[in-house]
Amino acid sequence: MSPMTEVEGRRLSLSNLEKVLYPATGTTKGEVLHYVATTAGALLAHVHDRPMSFLRFPDGVEGERFFAKNPPPGKPAWVRTVEVPRSEGVTARQVLVSDLSSLMWAANLVVEFHVPQWRAASPGVADRMVLDLDPGEPATVVECCEVALWLRGRLAADGLDAWVKTSGSKGLHVLVPVEPTPSERVSAYAKALAVEAEAALPALVTHRMKRALRAGKVFVDFSQNSASKTTAAPYTLRARNEPTVSTPVTWEEVADAGRGPGSLAFLMQDIAARLERYGDLLGPLLNPNRAGALPRA
Template sequence: MEGTVVRVGERRVTLTNLGKVLYPEVGFTKAEVIDYYTRIAPVLLPHLAGRPLTVRRFPDGVGGRSFFVKNVPSHAPEWVRTVRIGTPGSSRGAEFADFVVVEELATLVWLANLAALELHVPQWVVGARGARRCPDLVVFDLDPGAPATVVECCRVAERLRGVLVGDGLSPVVKTSGAKGLQVYAPVRVSSPERTAEYAKAVARRLSAESPGEVVWSMARARRTGRVLIDWSQNNPAKTTVAPYSLRARAVPSVSTPVTWDEVRGCRSPAELVFVADEVRARVGRDGEVFAVGNPSRLPG
């Protein structure tokens, strides 16, 4: 396939079909996707480093077919780092997958050229030799059940922050880029299951305190008008959309780090919707607001 060869650092990357529109509603092209990921890389790459990546590709744009990809494509450049991870219970019956690990801009540009719009990572990293380590993050995915919106998620997030700070953690928050919010905190644990156990206990506690506003069970029938605190994202086999990743919505919305002041002040869903250009401007103005601090040991 013919394309344009560009130099990215010490690598050469071939870019193709740069004029293809991937977000038809606003005419956002593949070239603009690549430009966004290139410009946002200084704050994005630290959140991808060491984490086996699952991507969601949209070769025909967000209105077309899509598919999640774990295994590195056979045509990947030889300089792309990969790591083999066991995948027990895979829907395809595979015992393992060879995941891409993004640790340089060239890999990110190469993925963007494949229309890998969404970047999803686990809450753990691999070591230099590819060994899986225990989780270093705990995540709470706040998902509103209509007619609840991100505004209700903000109120729950404030209460969740109080619990986490009371337990000695240092939470940060971002939009999902879709409907809700995601609250993270850096942690130290001695077993892969510990973060899920802790997150489930916190979710059940907040649900018991406010059953009309919060639910911890995955049963969809119970979620109407409430905020689900999805603790299950801490399962080591699961991934969550990375900070600064694009989302496959009608517009190029981004999973955007926000401040707790913005969460506290939110009164309309539109206040916490950000597209690619806005996120670049926010980072240029405010810098990185999702910098996780030193990890804390979970209580109990």
């Protein structure tokens, strides 16, 4: 029998709490669920009203993993869903994780949380832009920090504020709150920034995905601004060797990253202290007054 618990008046069956999901650290499913529960306030704020996709790894990071947009089998009736466009004339339903009980139900499935740059009420109309900085070996997050700082300055020249988080993998995500703007236009602007970054920093940046071009460089991936794409949510755990978290960081930490790649790697046990020290560093993303208008093409 799986233990039952009650969350906000909903009864949940939480299963296999002793299962080790991260063999390198011995981290169990119970510990993962505890992390999600204690980080829920910050996590929920950034996935609110955004259709959820899940990267599932139910048997741990060494087992099978699969990406799912459709509501998982066995979804309780009380977990909200919303109809979203998938392609021309085709819609489908996706989960909205909007409260603690839904969050814990999803976390029990062992998932990474991924969301688009738009909200359910306005599909394909972005309220934020993301630039995913992905280092090609031997480049590391240190090179990503140099690129992020350049992008911050370039965005400021267009009147746009930027915030930053680790991807929870190897790189960084630069996040920009924007006035509601069609995803196609945000994508075009993001691509123009990536091309400009490559022109300004040719030894350091590529805007093209081709693997052969990426060795030792930072790929500035603008594609996640497409209406059909998603990005790992702030504070989500990642299916990596260790329980890494996509963690908001300060620009001062980015500027100090010359201390080495490990200075911007955070595990789930690091997050509570960071929230206590800094609060939610991405809180300004949620303030519509911080949203900027994209420059005219």
